[in-house]
Amino acid sequence: MKKYFVLLVLLFPAFFFMVWIGVLMNRVSQAQLVEVPITGYDPRDILRGHYLRYRIDSRSFYRSDYPDCQLPTGPNNRYFIPEKESAQLDSLFRQNRHRFSIVFSCQKGHKAIAKELLIDGRDWRDVIKEK
Numbered sequence: 001m002k003k004y005f006v007l008l009v010l011l012f013p014a015f016f017f018m019v020w021i022g023v024l025m026n027r028v029s030q031a032q033l034v035e036v037p038i039t040g041y042d043p044r045d046i047l048r049g050h051y052l053r054y055r056i057d058s059r060s061f062y063r064s065d066y067p068d069c070q071l072p073t074g075p076n077n078r079y080f081i082p083e084k085e086s087a088q089l090d091s092l093f094r095q096n097r098h099r100f101s102i103v104f105s106c107q108k109g110h111k112a113i114a115k116e117l118l119i120d121g122r123d124w125r126d127v128i129k130e131k
Contacts, residue, residue: 081124
């Protein structure tokens with residue numbers, strides 16, 4: 001009996017996380033995708049790792065077009081990027097020749113989830129490989 005209890009205690013957290021991941025994946029896969037132009041960039045934060053810190057470009061994007069999408073507000077939105085690519089992204093942004101945007105997964109009643117970063121409408125990893 002004690003073996004089964006220990007096994008149950010060990011397997012319950014794994015089962016819980018598998019269900020949670022499944023719910024999140026289902027939510028993202030069934031949601032509407034919205035490409036949102038961004039401005040502002042900060043490639044490094046010593047305490048929190050490497051990320052892109054952005055603001056939604058309100059001059060190019062109208063929230064009223066997507067009333068069910070709860071996009072993040074404020075200046076502290078973050079998109080994680082690997083450290084080895086941060087210098088290249090910083091260089092691309094400083095050139096001021098590219099359009100940066102983030103694709104959000106939106107579902108009514110839930111906060112939008114940042115899904116991918118685009119540079120000129122293409123995945124940022126592909127753009128960096130070409131440079």
